[in-house]
Amino acid sequence: MKAWLMDNEVSDQRLDHNSGVELDEKALGDIGVLYYHLDNLDDVNTLAKERHYRNRDEIEVSPKSMGSEEAYMAKLKIFFDEHLHEDEEIRYVLDGRGFFDVRDRADRWVRVAVEKNDLLILPAGIYHRFTTDSSDYIRALRLFQDEPKWVAFNRPADDKTSRTEYLRAIEA
Numbered sequence: 119m120k121a122w123l124m125d126n127e128v129s130d131q132r133l134d135h136n137s138g139v140e141l142d143e144k145a146l147g148d149i150g151v152l153y154y155h156l157d158n159l160d161d162v163n164t165l166a167k168e169r170h171y172r173n174r175d176e177i178e179v180s181p182k183s184m185g186s187e188e189a190y191m192a193k194l195k196i197f198f199d200e201h202l203h204e205d206e207e208i209r210y211v212l213d214g215r216g217f218f219d220v221r222d223r224a225d226r227w228v229r230v231a232v233e234k235n236d237l238l239i240l241p242a243g244i245y246h247r248f249t250t251d252s253s254d255y256i257r258a259l260r261l262f263q264d265e266p267k268w269v270a271f272n273r274p275a276d277d278k279t280s281r282t283e284y285l286r287a288i289e290a
């Protein structure tokens with residue numbers, strides 16, 4: 119697992135933007151973000167069952183899967199808008215690479231690099247965003263507790279119940 123505080127350079131979102139300050143799994147856990155490396159789909163299924171996930175879909179984010187470079191860039195822009203969800207978000211990488219960016223307690227961006235067999239759990243109410251890296255390719259499972267849906271609330275969404283509950287949950 120590699121995670122770091124982002125630099126503040128405004129350039130291609132698919133570059134590393136590594137400030138040089140690396141973070142470990144404990145630092146991620148501190149803001150409710152859980153990381154697992156699972157080589158085996160059975161382990162993903164067990165975890166999903168334990169957390170009462172009943173649905174999933176598969177997504178490929180690449181220029182090919184989106185049909186054109188323009189459609190791909192438009193999709194990336196949507197994923198990269200800072201947002202939160204009312205439900206916990208689980209993503210399991212089947213192939214390729216990408217970055218999930220999450221806000222820390224000080225509202226700084228923490229970049230979590232994910233690759234094949236990485237699984238990330240983002241709590242409901244955490245502000246975050248996603249981008250592919252410069253390989254422009256990721257294939258992932260999106261797991262849902264209920265019906266497959268991807269409802270994102272762009273920031274500001276501080277009035278959402280999930281946001282209030284998240285902030286309460288990570289209180290020191």
Ligand SMILES: CSCCC(=O)/C(O)=C/O
Binds near residue numbers: 207
């Ligand atoms: C690689 S999964 C695509 C991005 C996504 O599902 C998400 O929820 C971003 O916040």
Ligand SMILES: [Fe+2]
Binds near residue numbers: 203
């Ligand atoms: Fe999201």
